[in-house]
Amino acid sequence: MQQIDYSASQLRRFTGYLRDYKLAFALAVVGMIGYSAVDTYVVSQLQPLIDESLGNSDHEYLRLAAYAIVPLFLLRGLFNFLGTYMLSWIGSRVVMRMRQQLFEKYIHLPVSFHDNNAVGGLISKVTYDTEQVANASGKALLTIVREGAFVIGLLGVMFYQSWELSLVFLVIGPVVAVIVAFVSKRFRIVSRNIQLSMGNVTSAVEQAVKGHKVVLMFGGQKIEEDRFAKKNNFNRQQTMKLAVTQILSVSSIQVIASIALAVVLFIASTPQMIEELTAGVFISVVFYMVLLLKPLKQLTTVNNEFQKGMAACTSVFEVLDENDEPDNGTVTKQRVKGNLSFENVTFTYPGKNIPALKNISFSAKAGETVALVGRSGSGKSTISSLLTRFYSPQQGEVLLDDISLEDYDLKSLRSQFALVSQHVTLFNDTIANNIAYGSLEKVSRKDIEQAADIAHVTEFLAQLPDGLDSIVGENGLMLSGGQRQRIAIARAILTNAPVLILDEATSALDTESERLIQDALEKLQKERTSIVVAHRLSTIENADQIIVVEQGQIIEKGKHHELLEKQGHYAQLHTLQFGDAG
Numbered sequence: 001m002q003q004i005d006y007s008a009s010q011l012r013r014f015t016g017y018l019r020d021y022k023l024a025f026a027l028a029v030v031g032m033i034g035y036s037a038v039d040t041y042v043v044s045q046l047q048p049l050i051d052e053s054l055g056n057s058d059h060e061y062l063r064l065a066a067y068a069i070v071p072l073f074l075l076r077g078l079f080n081f082l083g084t085y086m087l088s089w090i091g092s093r094v095v096m097r098m099r100q101q102l103f104e105k106y107i108h109l110p111v112s113f114h115d116n117n118a119v120g121g122l123i124s125k126v127t128y129d130t131e132q133v134a135n136a137s138g139k140a141l142l143t144i145v146r147e148g149a150f151v152i153g154l155l156g157v158m159f160y161q162s163w164e165l166s167l168v169f170l171v172i173g174p175v176v177a178v179i180v181a182f183v184s185k186r187f188r189i190v191s192r193n194i195q196l197s198m199g200n201v202t203s204a205v206e207q208a209v210k211g212h213k214v215v216l217m218f219g220g221q222k223i224e225e226d227r228f229a230k231k232n233n234f235n236r237q238q239t240m241k242l243a244v245t246q247i248l249s250v251s252s253i254q255v256i257a258s259i260a261l262a263v264v265l266f267i268a269s270t271p272q273m274i275e276e277l278t279a280g281v282f283i284s285v286v287f288y289m290v291l292l293l294k295p296l297k298q299l300t301t302v303n304n305e306f307q308k309g310m311a312a313c314t315s316v317f318e319v320l321d322e323n324d325e326p327d328n329g330t331v332t333k334q335r336v337k338g339n340l341s342f343e344n345v346t347f348t349y350p351g352k353n354i355p356a357l358k359n360i361s362f363s364a365k366a367g368e369t370v371a372l373v374g375r376s377g378s379g380k381s382t383i384s385s386l387l388t389r390f391y392s393p394q395q396g397e398v399l400l401d402d403i404s405l406e407d408y409d410l411k412s413l414r415s416q417f418a419l420v421s422q423h424v425t426l427f428n429d430t431i432a433n434n435i436a437y438g439s440l441e442k443v444s445r446k447d448i449e450q451a452a453d454i455a456h457v458t459e460f461l462a463q464l465p466d467g468l469d470s471i472v473g474e475n476g477l478m479l480s481g482g483q484r485q486r487i488a489i490a491r492a493i494l495t496n497a498p499v500l501i502l503d504e505a506t507s508a509l510d511t512e513s514e515r516l517i518q519d520a521l522e523k524l525q526k527e528r529t530s531i532v533v534a535h536r537l538s539t540i541e542n543a544d545q546i547i548v549v550e551q552g553q554i555i556e557k558g559k560h561h562e563l564l565e566k567q568g569h570y571a572q573l574h575t576l577q578f579g580d581a582g
């Protein structure tokens with residue numbers, strides 16, 4: 001009941017992926033049906049084998065069978081290969097295509113999408129859900145076509161050999177199918193409970209082990225023990241339920257099978273039947289009934305498999321249906337002058353009620369430096385995110401060279417900015433390639449070395465095995481925070497963009513390195529419009545304009561000495577950082 005049934009449109013969309021593989025698909029079906037046909041043929045020879053050959057001591061037939069058996073199985077192997085190979089081939093293509101589509105989607109989606117979606121989930125869509133689509137639907141298809149054909153074939157042979165005995169199966173078969181369906185449903189529910197309770201057990205252990213010191217300090221052992229005991233026992237109970245279901249189902253199916261056998265025996269014992277029935281017919285019909293159980297069981301549960309695949313499909317399609325970053329602007333510029341202005345900008349993050357920025361207005365002429373100061377959470381980084389159009393304001397406008405940011409072509413717009421933020425992202429590549437990221441075609445090795453020099457990257461290269469060509473490890477794990485930041489600064493230097501955004505760019509540096517880099521950054525700011533989010537006030541004393549932000553609003557604006565004289569918020573912050581001496 002809890003299963004969602006997927007609409008036809010979902011299925012149609014999925015089959016869209018198969019459209020290019022019609023031939024492969026046809027070959028797969030031929031393989032699967034051929035496989036079942038050989039199987040059916042082989043088992044249909046049981047009756048003549050018993051009656052004609054063994055019963056009548058006809059060695060001809062046995063000889064023939066001896067010759068035929070190996071080629072038959074070779075043929076079966078070939079069909080099997082064709083069917084499963086083609087299915088895997090199609091599956092692997094579908095997985096690859098979905099992965100590529102997801103990947104491309106991820107890097108075109110707006111920042112707000114990634115704010116709201118956990119990384120783990122997005123990764124598992126690419127790695128796991130896509131596999132699941134192919135596996136589950138491949139398995140479903142294999143079952144329907146191959147086992148379906150086998151069941152039809154077997155039933156045909158069975159009825160041909162003795163319709164009277166076969167009728168028994170038609171009565172008993174559905175009963176078994178119902179039981180199997182019921183049991184497998186229960187299995188699924190219990191299995192899910194086991195999974196959940198296993199998760200509970202794991203997280204209880206994790207918490208207790210991670211918080212070991214807290215547990216010790218607060219004498220929490222007893223509480224933790226009891227809590228764990230409950231989860232532990234629940235898990236055990238679920239495991240037992242599964243075992244009981246399994247035992248009961250096996251037994252009940254066996255009892256039903258025995259009833260079927262009893263009925264068959266009874267019918268066989270009637271006078272007119274015993275005349276007619278040969279040993280071969282009797283044995284082979286019973287044999288067919290046993291053979292039918294497995295494919296029937298698979299067919300009754302094929303819908304689950306199919307639903308699993310469709311659920312994974314939905315998870316993939318959901319993301320593919322998300323809208324890309326809006327990019328409707330047409331203005332492209334080689335290099336802007338760098339006149340910036342915010343006009344009454346109000347911005348609320350998607351899904352939030354309180355605006356992060358309220359009525360923000362300020363402007364910076366080309367070449368000027370604007371410093372943003374304020375408590376953490378006041379909205380400074382949000383201002384820089386609006387500049388690069390990671391988000392768009394709901395009210396007001398941000399202008400670059402008197403043109404609204406919305407009117408720029410995104411790529412062109414972003415190439416006007418060099419951004420260094422407190423969170424440095426490095427790719428698992430060489431330092432040189434990380435510095436040149438995004439401008440690799442345009443720059444020479446010499447440019448990279450120069451940028452590395454200015455940003456004081458060269459200083460720590462000596463400790464690394466391959467200098468500039470050392471691999472930084474995933475997200476630069478091999479480097480310290482300060483070293484990563486210096487690489488980011490070198491990257492910004494190399495970009496040579498007309499607008500520079502430094503969002504606490506030197507926060508991870510010690511005072512000594514900060515002073516060194518400050519020189520470099522100041523040189524960089526000279527020829528550019530710069531928005532600097534300062535975390536140390538000493539670095540922005542020379543700014544053309546200092547803006548104090550508080551709870552998304554500008555509360556003070558002016559030059560360093562003006563603001564100090566005013567004795568307002570800035571002066572207060574200043575006193576906090578420098579003490580009375582400042």
Ligand code: ADP
Nearest residue numbers: 115349352356375376377378379380381382383
């Ligand atoms: P600052 O850079 O001044 O420390 P931010 O601009 O990062 O502050 O944040 C301003 C406010 O917006 C904070 O209240 C913060 O919680 C909120 N905020 C920041 N980023 C997001 C986001 N991606 N989604 C929702 N709210 C955010």
Ligand code: MG
Nearest residue numbers: 380381382503
């Ligand atoms: Mg910030």
